[in-house]
Amino acid sequence: MVARFVTLKLTLMGNTFRKSVWQTIGMVVAALYALGVVGALVTLVGALAYVGDPAWAGLAITLGGALTVVGWWIIPIFAFGVDATLDPHRFATYAIPRRTLLAGLAVAGLVSVPGIATVLVAIGTSFAWVLEPGVLVVALLGAVLGVATCVIGSRAITTLLAPVLESRRYREVVTIVAVMLVVMTGPLIGWLANDVEVSVEADPGSGSSMGMLLLPLFEQAAALVGWTPFGAAWSLAGTAHDGDWAGLAGHLAVALGTIGLAWLVWDRALARALERPPVGDGSGGKAKGLGAFGRVPFSPTWAVAARTATYWVRDPRYSGSIAIVPLLPVVMYVSAQSTGNFFMLLATGPFVAWILGFSISNDVGYDNTAFALHVAAGVDGRADRWGRAIPMLLVGPVVCVATVVVSVWIADSWHLTLPLLGLSLGLLLVGTAVSCAVSARLVYPVAKPGESPLKSPQGAATATIVSQGLGFLVTAGLSLPVLAMGVAALMLGGVLWGAATLVVCVLYGALILVLAVRFGARVYNRRLPELLQQVQSFP
Amino acid sequence: MSYLAATLGAMTTPVDPSPPGSPDPQGVPEPPRHDPSAALSVRGLWKRFGQKTAVAGVSLDVPAGSFYGLVGPNGAGKTTMLSMATGLLRPDLGGAWVHGVDLWARPDVAKATLGVLPDGVRLFDRLTGRQLLTYAGMLRGMEKDTVIERTDDLLLAFDLGADADTFVVDYSAGMTKKIALGSAMIHAPRTLVLDEPFEAVDPVSAANIRDILKDYVAGGGTVIVSSHVMDLVQRMCDHVAVMAAGQVLAAGTVDEVRGEQSLEDRFVDLVGGRQHSEGLSWLRGS
Numbered sequence: 038m039v040a041r042f043v044t045l046k047l048t049l050m051g052n053t054f055r056k057s058v059w060q061t062i063g064m065v066v067a068a069l070y071a072l073g074v075v076g077a078l079v080t081l082v083g084a085l086a087y088v089g090d091p092a093w094a095g096l097a098i099t100l101g102g103a104l105t106v107v108g109w110w111i112i113p114i115f116a117f118g119v120d121a122t123l124d125p126h127r128f129a130t131y132a133i134p135r136r137t138l139l140a141g142l143a144v145a146g147l148v149s150v151p152g153i154a155t156v157l158v159a160i161g162t163s164f165a166w167v168l169e170p171g172v173l174v175v176a177l178l179g180a181v182l183g184v185a186t187c188v189i190g191s192r193a194i195t196t197l198l199a200p201v202l203e204s205r206r207y208r209e210v211v212t213i214v215a216v217m218l219v220v221m222t223g224p225l226i227g228w229l230a231n232d233v234e235v236s237v238e239a240d241p242g243s244g245s246s247m248g249m250l251l252l253p254l255f256e257q258a259a260a261l262v263g264w265t266p267f268g269a270a271w272s273l274a275g276t277a278h279d280g281d282w283a284g285l286a287g288h289l290a291v292a293l294g295t296i297g298l299a300w301l302v303w304d305r306a307l308a309r310a311l312e313r314p315p316v317g318d319g320s321g322g323k324a325k326g327l328g329a330f331g332r333v334p335f336s337p338t339w340a341v342a343a344r345t346a347t348y349w350v351r352d353p354r355y356s357g358s359i360a361i362v363p364l365l366p367v368v369m370y371v372s373a374q375s376t377g378n379f380f381m382l383l384a385t386g387p388f389v390a391w392i393l394g395f396s397i398s399n400d401v402g403y404d405n406t407a408f409a410l411h412v413a414a415g416v417d418g419r420a421d422r423w424g425r426a427i428p429m430l431l432v433g434p435v436v437c438v439a440t441v442v443v444s445v446w447i448a449d450s451w452h453l454t455l456p457l458l459g460l461s462l463g464l465l466l467v468g469t470a471v472s473c474a475v476s477a478r479l480v481y482p483v484a485k486p487g488e489s490p491l492k493s494p495q496g497a498a499t500a501t502i503v504s505q506g507l508g509f510l511v512t513a514g515l516s517l518p519v520l521a522m523g524v525a526a527l528m529l530g531g532v533l534w535g536a537a538t539l540v541v542c543v544l545y546g547a548l549i550l551v552l553a554v555r556f557g558a559r560v561y562n563r564r565l566p567e568l569l570q571q572v573q574s575f576p
Numbered sequence: 577m578s579y580l581a582a583t584l585g586a587m588t589t590p591v592d593p594s595p596p597g598s599p600d601p602q603g604v605p606e607p608p609r610h611d612p613s614a615a616l617s618v619r620g621l622w623k624r625f626g627q628k629t630a631v632a633g634v635s636l637d638v639p640a641g642s643f644y645g646l647v648g649p650n651g652a653g654k655t656t657m658l659s660m661a662t663g664l665l666r667p668d669l670g671g672a673w674v675h676g677v678d679l680w681a682r683p684d685v686a687k688a689t690l691g692v693l694p695d696g697v698r699l700f701d702r703l704t705g706r707q708l709l710t711y712a713g714m715l716r717g718m719e720k721d722t723v724i725e726r727t728d729d730l731l732l733a734f735d736l737g738a739d740a741d742t743f744v745v746d747y748s749a750g751m752t753k754k755i756a757l758g759s760a761m762i763h764a765p766r767t768l769v770l771d772e773p774f775e776a777v778d779p780v781s782a783a784n785i786r787d788i789l790k791d792y793v794a795g796g797g798t799v800i801v802s803s804h805v806m807d808l809v810q811r812m813c814d815h816v817a818v819m820a821a822g823q824v825l826a827a828g829t830v831d832e833v834r835g836e837q838s839l840e841d842r843f844v845d846l847v848g849g850r851q852h853s854e855g856l857s858w859l860r861g862s
Contacts, residue, residue, distance in 0.1 A: 323704070323741050330710050335723065340714030344700060351702040351743075406697035410759065412664050413694065414715040415687030486698060487745065565683075566666045573697070 038133070042141030046148045059499065064150070071154040079161035086165035093252075094165040095275025098176075099259040101162075102183050102271025105155060109187035113195045115214070129311045139304060146188045159184050166274055175285070176274035182292045183270035189296055190266075193303035199310055263288055266295035337416055341424020345400070349428060354403060354484055358396055365389055366440055370447060379448040383457065386441035387523070390461040391512070393433045394468015398508045400425050402480045405572055412569045418558030422473045426554065429469050437461040455535025456526035459542035463519035466546025470553035471512040477561040479504035480568060482575040518545055612676035615640040615767045615798035618661050620670035623653075630656040632822035633670070638767075638800055638815070640675070643793045645813035645830070646802040647839075649847055653822040654802045655695050655771055662692045662769050674767060688716070691765035693757050695772045695802075701745035705736050705755050708744055712759035723762070730758040733788060735781060749776035757785065767798045774803065786812055806840035820847045 050064075078101070086094035128138055147156060159180035166172040263272030263284075269291035276285045329346045333339035349355045369385040401408055411421060441457045481500040519542045526538040561568070610617040616638040623631040631653040638644045648654050659665035661672045663683050672679040672686075679686040700708060709730055713723035731740050734754040739747065744755055753776055760768065768789070774782050789799050789812075803809050809816055810830060816839065817827035825846045826833045834842045844850050 323743070324707070325741055327707060327710055328704075330707055330714070335714055335718070335720040337715050337717055340711055343714075344703065344711055347707070348700075348702055404700070407700045409664060409694050409697040410700065410712060411715065413662065413687065413690070413692040413760070414712065415663065415684050416715050417684070486701065566664060569664055570666075 038137045039141045039144050042145040043148055046145040050148075067150050071150050075154050075157045075161065078158050079164075082162040082165050091165065091169070091278060092275065094162070095272070095278055096255050096259045098162050098165070098179075099263055099268050099272040099275055100255065102159070103262045103265070103268035105158075106183070106187050106190065106267040106271075109155070109191040110194050113191055114198065126310065135304065135308060135311070139300070139307065142192065143185075143188055146192060147184070152188070155187055156184055163274065166278065169278065172274055172277045175277040179270050179273035179292075182273070182296065185296050186266070186270050186292065186299070189299045189303060193299040193306065196303055196306040196310060199306070264291060266291065269295060337420035338424045338427070341411075341416070341421055342427035345397075345425050346428040348403075352403075352486065354486070354488075362389055362392065362436060365392070366443060369444070379450070382444050382448050383450060383453060385444045386437055386457050386461040387464050389440045390433070390437045390465035391468055393429060393436065394465050394470075394472060395508065395512065396472075397425055397429055397469065398472035398475050399479075399481060399483060399504070400472070400476045401568055401572060402476075402483050402575075403486075405485055405575065406569070407486070408572055409569055412565050415565075418477070418561030418565075419554065421561055422477070422554045422557045425476070426469050426473050426550070429465075433465045433469070434462060437465055452530065452535075453527060455532065456523050456538045459526065459535070459538035459540075460519060460523035462539070463523070463542030463546045464516055466543065466550050467516045467519060468512055470546070470550040471508055471515060473550070474553040474557040474560070475504070475508045475511065477557040477564070477568070479507060480571045481505075485575075515549055610671070610673040610676075611637045612673070613640065614638055614673070615642070615675060616661055616769070616800060617673045617676075618657070618670065619672075621657060621660050621667045621672070622669040623656050623660060623665065623667055629822055631660065631667075634819070634822070634824050635670075636817055636824055636827060638798060640766075640798055641793065641796055642798055642815045643789070643813045644798070644800045645809035645816040646800060646819060647804070647806060647809055647816060647843060648802075648819035649849070650804075652819040654819055656822075657819065658769055658771050658800070658802060659694065662690055662694075663687055664692070664694060688763075689766040691760040691763065691768045693760040693768075693770040693773055695775075699744050699752065699756055699759075701747075701752075702743060704741050704743055705731065705747070705751075706740040708755055709758050709762055713762045716763040718763060726762050726764075730762060733784065734758055735784065750778050750781060753777050754781060754785070765797075768792070768800065770799065770801045772803060773801055774805065774808065806838075806843055810834070810839040818843055818846050 082094050082097050082101075085097055133141075146152060160177065163173060163176035163180045166176045259268070259272065259275070262268035263276065264287070269288045272288050273285060273292065276288055329343035330340070333343045349359060365388065366382075366385050369382050369388075404411075438458065438461075441454065441461055445451055445454050445457065481504045522538050522541055522545075526534040610619050614637040617636070619635050621631050621634045622629075634653075634657050646654055646658070656665065660667040660670075661679070663672075663679050663686065666680070674686040674690055677686045677689075700711065703711060706727055709727040710723055713726065731737050734757070736751060736754060736758075739751065744752060747755065753773065757770065757773055760770070773785065777785065789801075793799055801809070801813070813830055815828065816830045816833050818825045818833065826842075830839065833839070837845070
């Protein structure tokens with residue numbers, strides 16, 4: 038039975054290969070990358086053991102292993118539903134004993150790129166103890182227990198939380214948090230690395246390496262982590278190496294206890310899940326009255342505008358990307374702090390403007406087949422195009438001005454305010470204009486309504502790259518006058534130049550916008566049914 | 577005509593010869609003129625998706641003021657045909673006329689008199705039921721007071737008053753169908769084209785919807801529904817067309833089409849495919 042689950046998982050994987058070449062390529066790249074990481078980690082730990090002290094390898098395995106467990110337990114909460122190939126609900130109608138189902142799902146859970154990589158690293162790093170056969174055996178046991186902790190714990194948590202995770206509102210909140218985390222990782226790592234660098238540089242005389250400085254810290258951490266569910270299994274070998282038999286027994290008890298408890302939790306949660314299939318959370322989202330629709334003039338154009346504005350707030354695919362915008366200045370500020378160069382910080386305003394303008398370039402793709410309402414009603418291209426642009430034209434300038442003001446305030450470069458405002462508003466208008474024209478012609482698949490924005494649709498890589506690349510190029514080309522004017526003003530300085538830049542950029546942007554909407558509307562009216570057919574053909 | 581013949585010749589998948597008594601798209605390609613008095617008149621509609629011919633030369637007249645049923649097995653091309661007749665899908669060949677207005681030449685005029693419930697499309701489901709109806713009305717360029725008044729009426733008629741402020745994404749399948757139906761009717765179109773309007777709708781709501789549609793027809797409107805449920809079509813519609821494999825096999829008043837038989841038996845006769853074998857003998861209770 039367990040073998041059948043593994044076969045099923047492999048078949049599912051194989052079928053995705055057959056569906057799209059791009060996915061196969063993506064999978065191969067992911068596998069190669071994972072292999073590289075596995076190789077690097079095993080080599081690193083091996084080197085620590087042979088070149089340095091085997092105890093160091095023990096430290097590395099304990100801490101790294103604990104991190105891996107945390108990853109396995111936490112990531113599925115954020116990426117929930119991204120991979121539901123073996124959703125237990127799908128087996129609810131088959132008479133499979135729960136024990137068999139659990140074992141099958143647990144083993145099948147390993148059949149994935151991260152799963153196989155975890156197994157390889159766990160076993161490979163165990164061989165750091167190859168010179169001490171007794172410890173090697175303990176290490177291999179620890180590896181097996183560690184991997185089991187990862188998989189079973191991960192399954193237990195997702196199954197236990199499934200009722201919560203499946204509720205729409207939770208998914209939306211988590212999605213937005215996850216998007217923000219993804220955006221913040223880069224700067225956070227850069228910032229941390231910078232700090233460590235600084236602390237090491239502060240003490241160059243001692244001649245000791247960074248590792249030596251941090252060794253006591255690692256030892257303390259490992260000693261502590263070894264007693265937690267996360268690190269217990271991984272610390273077995275290190276403890277055995279030290280000859281601490283009482284400690285070994287204790288760690289083993291914690292490790293086995295963790296797995297046992299996780300198994301029990303998973304078993305119970307699965308029993309409950311199978312007996313009570315998922316149903317809606319009952320309450321459902323509510324909003325009183327007409328909302329934005331009650332506050333706009335009654336016309337098709339404003340109808341589209343009100344609907345777009347409502348979606349920006351309510352649809353996590355939009356609100357997720359909007360939540361990033363306030364983070365951008367923070368990211369820029371952090372990087373400006375570390376480099377001491379305020380250029381990046383001052384570029385935030387124009388950058389935010391560009392992102393905002395570009396963000397509506399696939400609006401019809403986001404509508405998905407709901408767009409049929411526009412087609413059936415025969416909405417005029419002009420109404421559709423302007424309607425989608427209006428919320429951006431109302432909110433975008435406020436955001437741009439705020440970003441510019443904050444950035445010049447922090448950089449204390451008030452004399453650059455006017456040219457930066459001109460640049461930002463000009464780019465916002467040109468970006469919005471290009472989006473209005475492009476979204477009537479180039480539609481590419483995105484996460485469907487209700488799906489996680491982190492989930493990239495299958496087999497859409499080429500269309501996405503071509504569409505975005507083309508939109509990017511056209512925007513860049515049309516922005517040249519704005520950029521030239523802005524840069525000239527920044528170089529030459531002076532209030533007059535600044536004011537001139539502001540006026541010219543805004544007027545130029547407005548002109549491009551009017552022309553682009555006219556063009557986009559013509560294209561839209563001509564290919565309305567084809568647009569619908571395109572979104573209907575999305576996978 | 578030579579263009580049509582050339583295209584027909586180029587089709588790699590041969591079209592099955594039609595049963596006797598029904599219009600044969602190969603022998604008699606199409607009647608030259610549409611019927612200007614019909615609520616909906618389509619002529620020689622063709623659509624291919626890759627290798628598959630979904631609709632192969634459909635011509636049909638839906639008389640004004642009729643309650644017209646369109647029946648056919650799964651994959652008969654009903655949805656594709658209705659999409660081409662309502663401006664949602666551009667036909668490879670052929671045309672559609674709504675009250676004599678050429679749909680594909682003057683879509684704005686034709687679409688204004690059409691109310692469409694497409695099958696298998698999403699709704700703007702992050703809006704509440706009330707907002708979705710309002711949105712549909714606004715897109716049609718209606719006056720504010722009319723939209724608000726009709727939104728309330730529709731919510732009441734479809735028994736959605738209690739859920740007017742709930743997001744459509746949290747609606748059940750039947751409620752979703754009803755709100756979609758509401759947004760197809762809010763502009764009081766002269767012709768309603770409804771693809772599978774009763775799917776997933778509970779019996780009470782279905783009866784209410786039937787009453788609403790009957791009233792609408794009595795008031796001079798035209799309704800075209802596609803359905804799998806023969807019994808429903810026989811009771812509800814006065815005209816019916818049977819489609820299979822992308823072609824119309826029979827069309828006319830319900831009595832003309834069914835003759836002495838029930839509509840269901842006649843349908844099975846026309847479409848074929850009934851299994852008269854032993855069946856699943858092992859499935860009988862032990």
